[in-house]
Amino acid sequence: MRYLVTGAAGFIGSHTVDRLLADGHEVIGIDSYITGKREFLANASTSPHFSLTVGDLFDFTTVLEACEGVDAVFHLAANTDVRYGTDHPRRDLDQNVIVTWNILEAMRRRGIKTILFSSTASIYGDATILPTPEDGPLAIQTSLQSASKLAAEAFIAAYANGYGIRALIFRLASIVGERDSHGHIFDFCRQLRKHPDRLNVLGDGTVRRSYLDVADCVDAMLLALQHAASPVNVFNVGSLTNCQLTESISWITSELNLQPVIEFGGPGPAWVGSSPVIFLDSSKLTSLGWQPKLGLEAAVRRTVNYLSANPWLFSGLPEGRA
Ligand SMILES: NC(=O)c1ccc[n+]([C@@H]2O[C@H](COP(=O)([O-])OP(=O)(O)OC[C@H]3O[C@@H](n4cnc5c(N)ncnc54)[C@H](O)[C@@H]3O)[C@@H](O)[C@H]2O)c1
Incomplete structure (x- = not known):
């Protein structure tokens, strides 16, 4: 084809x-x-x-x-x-x-x-x-x-x-995964490269996602x-489970071996258009035999490792445009 x-x-x-x-x-x-x-x-x-x-x-x-x-x-x-x-x-x-x-x-x-x-x-x-x-x-x-x-x-x-x-x-x-070059993991890894002691998180960290x-x-x-x-x-x-953003943050920081102070932006969505929970019923796909090979945590950690090994991705981007 x-x-x-x-x-x-x-x-x-x-x-x-x-x-x-x-x-x-x-x-x-x-x-x-x-x-x-x-x-x-x-x-x-x-x-x-x-x-x-x-x-x-x-x-x-x-x-x-x-x-x-x-x-x-x-x-x-x-x-x-x-x-x-x-x-x-x-x-x-x-x-x-x-x-x-x-x-x-x-x-x-x-x-x-x-x-x-x-x-x-x-x-x-x-x-x-x-x-x-x-x-x-x-x-x-x-x-x-x-x-x-x-x-x-x-x-x-x-x-x-x-x-x-x-x-x-x-x-x-x-x-998420290798070559991920936008989104929260990218943004957090970029911040932590600049200042490993603190992490700014938009919103209150309660959004849930199924990476x-x-x-x-x-x-x-x-x-x-x-x-x-x-x-x-x-x-x-989407993956078959979901997690709160704070869990993803803990996987990212532990993979980087860092313990930053986390500064949340406050209550409500991180920005207009950010859904509080994204958790999809993917049973149409699983009924065809599809199953994610990687769980949420492993997928997030793999992305962090890829970004650590490819710092060139962080250069030349305006601040905040992840
Ligand atoms: N990554 C996610 O989590 C996610 C979630 C939901 C939907 N999607 C959708 O999946 C698709 C791929 O997303 P991605 O994460 O790989 O994004 P990406 O930005 O990495 O890839 C988009 C690509 O399209 C190219 N492009 C954009 N506009 C173009 C144009 N007018 N002409 C030619 N090239 C153009 C960009 O240069 C880029 O290479 C998008 O449609 C996106 O909306 C992605």
Whole structure:
């Protein structure tokens, strides 16, 4: 098979590329490097079965050209910054909604019949059912990013139904692991490199998450691909348990052998759009035989070890933009 992977130089995208190549597929990557890293494609770049287009998916012609001769698309590129969303009122519309439409329209014109899309568990918001199933109530959206993911899901479903496309929509919990270059583990490790004696935590540390290792996430997408029928298939992808942020902090600090003073930001969510609890019912996937290979704690610790071994990831980023 010949796959197009958007966001190929990103965290999840680069793991997806590596896995598809290891499984014997041809892979075309596309990335603008807005947050992606060339280093993440170091292995892939040595493969004769991999090629990369450096370009912005916002440009329809670029997308149309990249889609030539492709059998299926992993659409993983997106603006992934939630916290600073309101500083950029158009960014999620452009990068997550219009770009997704560009992909769908290029697929329609090229006759590509399968899309796999990385949505987010954040669209469940302050979930009233825990663990949250795929048909659980969708919240009134509080972040521009989750609003844009929900809109993108709607376009994907409409294109799937309208043009005979098979769509797999993955609502991802917090994905962690090697090459993780944003999110709380990254932010905390960066802070502790600068000042090992104190850690600033946004909010009160009571949020709960179900961190999942990136390899388990890629496994889930590939297993679902074998089973999904047309037109629209939605899968929650998260670990089977959850933990409070304070537990994750204790794993991070113990892995780093540090005992910092922890300064919490205060009550309430860390920022507008941060869900108090993300705990997904992933039984649709487990019924297909999927099981995370790594537990929450091991996944967090592996991420910390990777970041300790790769301090270059911390350079050149503005303060607070994890
Ligand atoms: N990491 C998580 O915990 C998580 C959780 C929920 C959903 N997701 C979704 O999974 C996907 C991958 O996330 P990630 O964590 O790997 O993020 P990432 O930022 O590491 O990867 C995104 C990649 O897309 C590229 N990109 C962004 N806009 C582009 C554009 N217009 N044209 C070309 N390239 C572009 C970036 O350069 C980057 O390489 C995203 O869609 C994200 O919303 C991730």
